[in-house]
Amino acid sequence: xxxxxxxxLLIGSLVVSFLAGFSPLLRFLTKDDFFYEVISPLxxxxxxxxxxxFVSLIYSFLIDDFSVAYIANNSNTLLPVYYKxxxxxxxxxxxxxxxxxxxxxxxTSYFFLNRKKDVEFVALTLSVLNxxxxxxxxxxxxxxxxxxxLLPIAPFEGADLNPLLQDFAFTIHPPLLYLGYSxxxxxxxxxxxxxxxxxxxxxxxxxxxxxxxLSSGFLTLGIALGSWWAYYELGWxxxxxxxxxxxxxxxxxxxxxxxxxxxxxxxxxxxxxxWSILLSILAFAASILGTFLVRSGILTSVHAFALDPxxxxxxxxxFAYFIxxxxxxxxxxxxxxxxxxxxxxxxxxxxxxxxxxxxVILAISIMFGTLFPLIYEAIYDGEQxxxxxxxxxxxxxxxxxxLSFLQGVGLYLxxxxxxxxxxxxxxxxxxxxxFIVMSLLVFLIFGTLNWGTFLAIAMFSWxxxxxxxxxxxxxxxxxxxxxxxxxxxxxxxxxxxxxFLILGVGIVTTFSLEREVVLQKGESYQLGSTNxxxxxxxxxxxxxxxxxxxxxxxxxxxxxxxxxxxxxxxxASNQILTEAAIKPTLLQDYxxxxxxxxxxxxxxxxxxxxxxxxxIWFGAILIALGTxxxxxxxxxxx
Amino acid sequence: xxxxxxxxxxxxxxxxxxxxxxxxxxxxxxxRSVLLDKNFPDFSLxxxxxxxxxxxxxxxxxxxxxxxxxxxxxxxxxxxPYLMRLRNESTINIYGLNYKDDRSKAINLLDxxxxxxxxxxxxxxxxxxxxLGVYGAPETFLIDKSGIIRVRHVGVLTPExxxxxxxxxxxxLKEDEK
Amino acid sequence: xxxxxxVCILCLLSFTAESESSKEVYSxxxxxxxxxxYTLLDTYRCPKCQSSNLSGSNAPIxxxxxxxxxxxxxxxxxxxxxxxxxxxxxxxxxxxxxxxRKNTLILWLGPFILLSLIVFLVVSWxxxxxxxxxxxxxxxxxxxxxxxxxxxxxxxx
Numbered sequence: 001x002x003x004x005x006x007x008x009l010l011i012g013s014l015v016v017s018f019l020a021g022f023s024p025l026l027r028f029l030t031k032d033d034f035f036y037e038v039i040s041p042l043x044x045x046x047x048x049x050x051x052x053x054f055v056s057l058i059y060s061f062l063i064d065d066f067s068v069a070y071i072a073n074n075s076n077t078l079l080p081v082y083y084k085x086x087x088x089x090x091x092x093x094x095x096x097x098x099x100x101x102x103x104x105x106x107x108t109s110y111f112f113l114n115r116k117k118d119v120e121f122v123a124l125t126l127s128v129l130n131x132x133x134x135x136x137x138x139x140x141x142x143x144x145x146x147x148x149x150l151l152p153i154a155p156f157e158g159a160d161l162n163p164l165l166q167d168f169a170f171t172i173h174p175p176l177l178y179l180g181y182s183x184x185x186x187x188x189x190x191x192x193x194x195x196x197x198x199x200x201x202x203x204x205x206x207x208x209x210x211x212x213x214l215s216s217g218f219l220t221l222g223i224a225l226g227s228w229w230a231y232y233e234l235g236w237x238x239x240x241x242x243x244x245x246x247x248x249x250x251x252x253x254x255x256x257x258x259x260x261x262x263x264x265x266x267x268x269x270x271x272x273x274x275w276s277i278l279l280s281i282l283a284f285a286a287s288i289l290g291t292f293l294v295r296s297g298i299l300t301s302v303h304a305f306a307l308d309p310x311x312x313x314x315x316x317x318x319f320a321y322f323i324x325x326x327x328x329x330x331x332x333x334x335x336x337x338x339x340x341x342x343x344x345x346x347x348x349x350x351x352x353x354x355x356x357x358x359x360v361i362l363a364i365s366i367m368f369g370t371l372f373p374l375i376y377e378a379i380y381d382g383e384q385x386x387x388x389x390x391x392x393x394x395x396x397x398x399x400x401x402x403l404s405f406l407q408g409v410g411l412y413l414x415x416x417x418x419x420x421x422x423x424x425x426x427x428x429x430x431x432x433x434x435f436i437v438m439s440l441l442v443f444l445i446f447g448t449l450n451w452g453t454f455l456a457i458a459m460f461s462w463x464x465x466x467x468x469x470x471x472x473x474x475x476x477x478x479x480x481x482x483x484x485x486x487x488x489x490x491x492x493x494x495x496x497x498x499x500f501l502i503l504g505v506g507i508v509t510t511f512s513l514e515r516e517v518v519l520q521k522g523e524s525y526q527l528g529s530t531n532x533x534x535x536x537x538x539x540x541x542x543x544x545x546x547x548x549x550x551x552x553x554x555x556x557x558x559x560x561x562x563x564x565x566x567x568x569x570x571x572a573s574n575q576i577l578t579e580a581a582i583k584p585t586l587l588q589d590y591x592x593x594x595x596x597x598x599x600x601x602x603x604x605x606x607x608x609x610x611x612x613x614x615x616i617w618f619g620a621i622l623i624a625l626g627t628x629x630x631x632x633x634x635x636x637x638x
Numbered sequence: 639x640x641x642x643x644x645x646x647x648x649x650x651x652x653x654x655x656x657x658x659x660x661x662x663x664x665x666x667x668x669x670r671s672v673l674l675d676k677n678f679p680d681f682s683l684x685x686x687x688x689x690x691x692x693x694x695x696x697x698x699x700x701x702x703x704x705x706x707x708x709x710x711x712x713x714x715x716x717x718x719p720y721l722m723r724l725r726n727e728s729t730i731n732i733y734g735l736n737y738k739d740d741r742s743k744a745i746n747l748l749d750x751x752x753x754x755x756x757x758x759x760x761x762x763x764x765x766x767x768x769x770l771g772v773y774g775a776p777e778t779f780l781i782d783k784s785g786i787i788r789v790r791h792v793g794v795l796t797p798e799x800x801x802x803x804x805x806x807x808x809x810x811l812k813e814d815e816k
Numbered sequence: 817x818x819x820x821x822x823v824c825i826l827c828l829l830s831f832t833a834e835s836e837s838s839k840e841v842y843s844x845x846x847x848x849x850x851x852x853x854y855t856l857l858d859t860y861r862c863p864k865c866q867s868s869n870l871s872g873s874n875a876p877i878x879x880x881x882x883x884x885x886x887x888x889x890x891x892x893x894x895x896x897x898x899x900x901x902x903x904x905x906x907x908x909x910x911x912x913x914x915x916x917r918k919n920t921l922i923l924w925l926g927p928f929i930l931l932s933l934i935v936f937l938v939v940s941w942x943x944x945x946x947x948x949x950x951x952x953x954x955x956x957x958x959x960x961x962x963x964x965x966x967x968x969x970x971x972x973x
Contacts, residue, residue: 324648
């Protein structure tokens with residue numbers, strides 16, 4: 001019953017969002033401002049309807065309403081309550097509804113923060129957002145309806161949520177990610193409004209910057225969480241695979257970073273207006289393209305929703321409408337008076353321009369690499385090729401170096417031109433000192449060094465010096481330092497975050513150890529300076545699975561700890577899942593996965609040591625924090 | 639100059655969308671074999687049924703089929719009746735490649751459900767399979783009379799697949815012989 | 817006496833070293849081979865899995881290929897020879913690092929060519945723009961000078 005209400009609410013929201021989305025047309029025809037004013041209440045009504053629809057889906061999950069096909073396919077009576085909740089967005093249909101809910105949240109938030117502003121501008125922005133909402137509701141209702149029923153015979157039991165997804169991190173990964181993806185629609189809509197109403201000014205830039213910071217922050221969290229989850233859930237010890245779905249999230253992230261940097265110049269100096277508009281369109285395009293790649297079945301991937309090409313055509317149509325439409329507006333109505341580029345090449349303006357170019361070309365290249373197998377197959381008559389981690393690692397390195405360099409000096413460049421170059425000496429000395437210290441530390445910990453580590457430490461030291469050490473050095477008093485830090489807190493946090501991330505990546509890439517071993521009960525194996533002891537096999541039960549776990553004792557120096565590597569048999573689907581045993585410490589993770597039984601009492605294991613891997617996610621969290629701090633400060637300027 | 643550059647993104651995305659649209663038609667998701675039109679690899683393994691060693695030269699009566707199967711492969715059971723039919727109704731020989739299996743279990747299975755193969759090669763370690771680019775079961779190869787691999791199918795062999803992939807080539811080969 | 821203890825210790829040490837390698841699923845003649853092995857596993861794709869390298873796959877074919885790569889490394893084959901071995905059986909699909917060929921040049925060089933091109937365009941545009949505005953400035957200065965001179969001429973009259 002509730003499911004039917006949910007369905008009706010969804011249909012209602014389709015109608016209302018259509019009205020809200022195309023109301024400006026009526027304003028254009030009748031010149032009656034009512035058609036602008038009515039958009040806000042309509043928008044809020046859409047949010048309410050979608051929210052209630054979503055709630056009814058959750059409710060149906062919680063009461064095990066298996067007459068709903070989506071619930072029958074993704075849930076089970078044995079499933080713990082918190083996973084029934086998460087199962088709402090566990091597969092294609094429900095996750096779409098979550099995506100729409102996130103977008104409605106953003107559009108209503110935009111309304112609340114701007115309700116006292118320029119009526120036309122707000123109306124246009126909301127209408128664009130509602131057109132997007134309408135398009136996605138239509139896609140959901142007509143091709144991917146989560147409320148479809150299995151009547152008249154509802155099954156007694158459901159198929160179960162994919163065991164891989166029965167996990168805490170998964171519970172929050174999609175909401176965060178979707179907040180990021182859908183959030184990019186707001187700067188997009190703002191740009192269109194600015195183009196149409198010809199108000200491409202610093203007010204628009206200030207607004208756009210806030211929303212691009214917010215969505216970028218959520219994307220950062222969503223991607224970091226996905227990486228962490230893949231690390232401990234998938235059992236192979238890796239944290240990034242350059243999988244098409246991962247790239248589909250990374251590309252919009254890169255563009256969003258370019259966007260909120262470019263908007264700084266637009267807000268402060270009135271320059272790069274066309275760049276900023278274009279970036280907002282590109283960011284949103286990347287977001288929709290990501291949705292397309294993941295849900296159209298066009299690319300095989302571990303975590304693509306396995307779907308059919310018909311849905312792909314629908315998403316492609318949505319993509320074409322919004323992106324080609326906005327680009328037509330851009331081509332015709334772009335800012336006709338670009339600022340005279342009177343700035344020096346050694347200037348903040350030029351630095352930001354280089355930043356834009358580097359990030360966008362990197363993003364395009366990653367997208368090209370992801371699509372390359374398809375392109376190659378189409379041109380060369382079915383011949384198959386793969387593009388994976390080895391390619392992307394070579395690709396990203398020069399870009400990372402260039403971007404790190406800019407990050408270190410960006411602060412000290414002047415607007416228009418840079419007069420004082422003493423900072424170079426200071427930063428060089430500071431980063432060189434830090435470089436020596438870090439290299440020594442790394443050598444002490446790992447007993448060896450190589451070019452990869454040197455590079456990572458160099459980038460780390462450079463960014464750290466330019467964004468923190470020099471500030472400390474330059475301040476004559478603690479009070480002054482506090483003020484400076486507070487003023488730039490967001491930037492410092494985010495830039496330091498990238499420094500830690502780069503360091504973590506460099507170290508884990510060069511110093512990881514792994515071994516596949518077969519151990520008898522009681523036997524141990526020495527990997528590096530760590531002893532792994534296989535104590536015993538235990539059997540137990542979880543809420544909806546049975547467990548066989550291997551107790552492994554880890555001995556290193558003074559540290560002695562026991563972890564358990566599991567093989568879980570999920571009863572409903574009879575799927576076997578490997579749960580890795582992880583012992584995190586400050587400097588490294590110890591990682592053990594249980595393999596197969598190889599004879600009486602003998603089991604195979606994969607042992608891994610992952611140094612500095614937590615620093616990657618620590619860095620990512622710092623980036624997200626910095627992004628959110630900056631957006632909070634941006635709201636103060638509104 | 640400026641005017642044109644502003645139209646570039648639009649043009650780029652038009653091409654992108656057209657490209658993506660064509661990609662949607664992509665049906666083939668199985669790995670295409672690189673051994674097509676190449677010689678069947680040399681090997682020296684024992685038969686399934688006994689310890690007799692067979693090599694490439696023992697694959698006589700070409701053109702013939704090589705079918706990769708195992709007792710642990712459920713889909714192989716699905717195609718088994720059709721293999722029996724092919725054995726009885728057509729003139730083509732079928733050789734089996736018993737892939738990473740238990741010898742006695744495999745022999746028992748064939749006893750139970752019938753043996754469509756002239757003989758099966760016992761590839762316990764999957765060595766010949768790797769040389770053939772096999773990555774799972776079932777798979778079926780068509781080898782012509784010169785020992786060249788002409789067709790490779792991944793998955794269950796059905797009448798439709800036979801029509802689509804094998805029959806045409808087989809007829810062409812017979813034509814060439816004349 | 818000392819010699820015997822030394823021999824005992826050496827025996828114990830070699831015994832532990834050997835017993836460690838006896839537990840390894842893949843044991844190697846030297847550390848270099850071992851490192852090569854684990855590095856290579858990351859660069860080849862599992863033919864059966866949706867999207868995984870050999871290192872992270874439990875599929876039977878992945879295990880077999882690991883075994884083969886181990887054998888080839890121990891036989892002294894180079895990385896290129898191992899790649900050729902795998903490629904001749906499974907095609908380019910199995911390589912996660914696309915081979916550098918004429919038709920993959922755009923993949924490998926494209927980004928850097930594009931980057932250089934755009935940076936070059938931007939830099940030259942910037943310089944010509946500055947030249948233009950410097951010229952403009954110069955023009956204006958000349959105009960001002962002319963005007964003052966004319967003014968003076970008029971005033972003198």
